[in-house]
Amino acid sequence: MRATKAIIHLDNLKHNIEEIKRFLKPQVKLCIPVKADAYGHGALQVAIAAIKAGAHALAVASIQEGVELRNAGIVCPIMSLSLPTLAELDEILLNNIEPLVMDSEFISALNERAYRLNTIGRVHLKIDTGMNRIGCAPEQATDLALQIADSQYLELAGIATHFAVADSYTQEDIRFTHEQIRSFTNAVHTITAHSIHCSCVHAANSGAILNYPEAHFDMVRPGILVYGYLPSAQSKKQKIQLRPTMSLVTQVVLIKNIKKGNSVSYGCRWTASENTYIGTLPIGYADGLSRLLTGKLKVKIGGEFYPIVGTICMDQCMVDLGPTLRIHRWDEVEIFGCSEKSNTAETLAEQAQTIPYEIISNINKRVPRVYFE
Numbered sequence: 295m296r297a298t299k300a301i302i303h304l305d306n307l308k309h310n311i312e313e314i315k316r317f318l319k320p321q322v323k324l325c326i327p328v329k330a331d332a333y334g335h336g337a338l339q340v341a342i343a344a345i346k347a348g349a350h351a352l353a354v355a356s357i358q359e360g361v362e363l364r365n366a367g368i369v370c371p372i373m374s375l376s377l378p379t380l381a382e383l384d385e386i387l388l389n390n391i392e393p394l395v396m397d398s399e400f401i402s403a404l405n406e407r408a409y410r411l412n413t414i415g416r417v418h419l420k421i422d423t424g425m426n427r428i429g430c431a432p433e434q435a436t437d438l439a440l441q442i443a444d445s446q447y448l449e450l451a452g453i454a455t456h457f458a459v460a461d462s463y464t465q466e467d468i469r470f471t472h473e474q475i476r477s478f479t480n481a482v483h484t485i486t487a488h489s490i491h492c493s494c495v496h497a498a499n500s501g502a503i504l505n506y507p508e509a510h511f512d513m514v515r516p517g518i519l520v521y522g523y524l525p526s527a528q529s530k531k532q533k534i535q536l537r538p539t540m541s542l543v544t545q546v547v548l549i550k551n552i553k554k555g556n557s558v559s560y561g562c563r564w565t566a567s568e569n570t571y572i573g574t575l576p577i578g579y580a581d582g583l584s585r586l587l588t589g590k591l592k593v594k595i596g597g598e599f600y601p602i603v604g605t606i607c608m609d610q611c612m613v614d615l616g617p618t619l620r621i622h623r624w625d626e627v628e629i630f631g632c633s634e635k636s637n638t639a640e641t642l643a644e645q646a647q648t649i650p651y652e653i654i655s656n657i658n659k660r661v662p663r664v665y666f667e
């Protein structure tokens with residue numbers, strides 16, 4: 295196996311799910327997003343661990359992701375969160391994937407295909423209450439719910455919305471989220487007033503799970519919390535003890551001594567200010583270690599932090615081990631991890647000016663995963 299690997303702590307994932315449950319009423323169901331290969335953790339292994347920990351359903355982004363889980367033997371409800379095309383109707387129905395629907399054209403086409411395939415399609419009506427990404431306008435929701443109810447081969451499995459700023463604590467954002475909740479609740483009430491039955495109303499992402507208990511409804515969709523991170527830095531106010539689920543490690547594969555004034559890596563942008571030892575690490579931006587971390591990242595070797603120097607390359611990068619060598623060839627290097635003294639995906643996110651979501655989901659398939667139960 296490659297020196298570079300992502301260690302996935304499924305025990306931490308289980309712990310995080312237990313922590314999330316402390317925020318929920320016992321009857322509230324969990325739908326765990328495993329999109330983007332479970333935020334980089336491996337969709338199948340996370341799916342199995344999440345179901346064991348009590349998840350009722352899983353959520354994917356593309357139909358393809360759902361099909362892969364079905365082919366691997368996952369039988370629980372799988373919802374797809376992004377909009378499929380009309381070319382994917384058969385795959386949706388044959389694999390019993392539950393799409394979000396939000397327009398009359400798609401609903402008719404799906405009903406028609408379900409009739410041809412002699413099956414029932416389960417769908418979730420997605421209402422856009424302010425995200426302006428996907429979903430129908432709240433005013434259209436009742437008509438669409440009626441259309442679904444009238445579609446002989448469709449079943450209304452859920453009614454959903456999605457929050458834009460539920461992880462923010464500014465007055466303006468709190469007002470915005472309250473307005474989203476109000477608009478969604480109204481739409482749901484109008485639908486039920488037309489005697490359309492739906493037992494699964496869902497809205498809450500990680501931010502809303504922490505901050506808006508009134509928006510938990512029948513089911514919640516916690517993504518980032520499950521993987522051990524808060525949805526935003528401000529969420530630190532919340533009393534939830536999360537444990538990162540991924541650590542990213544590699545090894546020092548070569549050590550060389552360079553002279554003061556010598557440069558390292560493409561562009562010769564870093565020059566040694568004294569004679570020093572340089573270690574080479576077999577990890578680069580094509581593994582998901584962003585080139586934006588150049589000049590910022592420090593990595594942990596033998597309990598100490600050493601700076602990455604020179605431009606991060608596609609497959610490799612270099613670390614300054616200092617003028618007196620305490621590190622040996624083949625020593626393990628932690629890029630980010632889960633222990634108290636570790637860099638976390640949050641550290642890297644700050645340095646690359648992004649969010650932990652992007653750091654972890656960018657660790658791609660070239661990096662082998664090692665699982666701990």
Ligand SMILES: *Cc1c(COP(=O)(O)O)cnc(C)c1O
Pocket residue numbers: 327375456498499500501515516517518519525
């Ligand atoms: C990704 C996603 C979630 C999970 O979001 P987190 O912020 O990771 O909790 C929930 N709902 C929808 C529709 C999503 O796309």
